[in-house]
Amino acid sequence: MRILVLGSSGFLGSHVTERLGATEGVRTLIGARSPGADLVVDLATARAGRLAEALAALSPDAVVNCAGAVGGDPVTLAEVNARGAAVLCAALREAAPRARLVHLGSAAEYGPGRAGETVTEEAPTRPVAPYGATKLAGTVAVTSSGLDAVVLRVGNPVGPGAPEAGLPGGLARRLHRAGGDTAEVVRLGDLSAYRDFVDVRDVARAAVLAATRPEPVPPVLNVGGGRAVRVRELVRTLVRTAGFAGRIEEAGGGSARSAAVGWQCSDITAARRALGWEPRLGLEDSLAALWASVAGGPPGRAGRAGAGGAVAAPGGGAVR
Template sequence: MRILVLGGNGFLGGHVVERLRARPGALVLVGGRSPGADVAVDLASDRPESLAESLASAAPDAVVNCAGATGGDAVTLAEANARGPAVLCAALREAAPTARLVHLGSAAEYGPGVPGTRVMESAATRPVTPYGATKLAGTVAVATSGLDAVVLRVGNPVGPGAPSTGLPGRTAALLRAAGADPEAVLLLGDLSAFRDFVDVRDVARAAYLAVAAPGPLPRVLNIGAGQAVSVRDLVRGLARAAGFRGRMEEDTGGSARSAEVSWQCSDITAADEALGWRPSHTLDDALAALWAATAEGSSPRPEGERVP
């Protein structure tokens, strides 16, 4: 089975590639802009015709799209997260119309959740940021493409290699800098929001299962832990894993974004029914693995889904 992973050098993509390479009989190709990529692909700027040529040369049986922007201005986000998936779908219809497409979306597409509830895939989408809006546009492009495609709408991924652009990776970097100094002070923002944190290795396993699952699959599947945890508890758990002896100071003044999205939690029943997938790692597992990688000095992946 020939599997092309786009964005395979990023946080999510790196774990997806590692997991797929363990599949018996799989040939995993990495597509991207880096010099070491097996297939030269830039979804933010490639034209459908040139991308179709690249896809035809790769001849994939399945494509996993982990590419996307997690930061930058609205134009950058739109090019990577909205235009990119649309161009990919157009090129796949031309070059590999029977290939299975697995696209990684984001729970940020839902927008604010209702405290105490889990959101299902059929829920209304009301993103409140350009990131969430552009990820939703990419999901719509994939879901309406007519291809054999599924969107894995990922919660807040945590684990080894988490980028410093997201809260878990940034906090891990601060903890490493603080070391064992009992006088160290971590200055953090408002940590009152609740999020659905999922181990990045479980996300990779979901992609692994979706690549070859009997079809047709639902157009969208939530991939999360199925429970909401306060961001404050995540930070405290990471501090425990690091043996942090100092103190944390939190800006409790809040922010417009935290006020708008104070709760996110996904219902993961459909992923269990369609893929036989449920998370196998706890949040403590994810935090321990993140800290171990940070303490060893492993470089974080350059890209990744941010904590919305």
């Protein structure tokens, strides 16, 4: 089975690629912007006709689209998350109409959840910012394409290689730089929100299951941890894991996008039924692996970009 991974060098894409490489009977094809890939492409600027020619030459049985933008201005987000998905669908309809498309969406498409409740795939979509809105536009492009396609609405992915731009990856690197300095003070934004964290390796496993399953798959599936965790708990767990001896100060503020969503939790029943999937790794496992990936390299080492939901980050940034 020939499976093409787009965005293969990103946070989620690299884990999907690794998982496929360990899957028997699969030949993994690499799609990225860098030279040397099986398909050199930037979906933000790609033209459907030329992309179709390249896809026809590769003849994939399935495509996993991990390409996406998590930050930047609304135009950049729209070019990658919305236009990119639409161009990919148009090219696949022409070049490989029978190939299965697995597209990584985001729980941010749902918008604010109601405290204590989980959201199913049938819940209304009410994104509160350009990121969620452009991811939703990408989902609509995929689900209305007529292709054999499924959108995995990913929660907040965390684990080894988490990007520095987001809270878990950024905080891990700040704690690493601090070392054993007991006078170090790390100031963060408001940590009172609840998020559905899911290990990036569990997300990769879901993507592979969706790409290789011979039976039809529902058009949208939630892929999350299945429980809401207060962001403050994530910070405390990572601090313990790192053995940080300094002080954490919660200064308030943070990104407006994250502040608008106080609760986020996905119902993952449908993914369990359709794919036989459920998360295997808990938050402590994810943060231990994240810390090992950071502490094993030089301080301040940058992480890789990825895809998923939004959460307040140091300095007002966000992680999907």
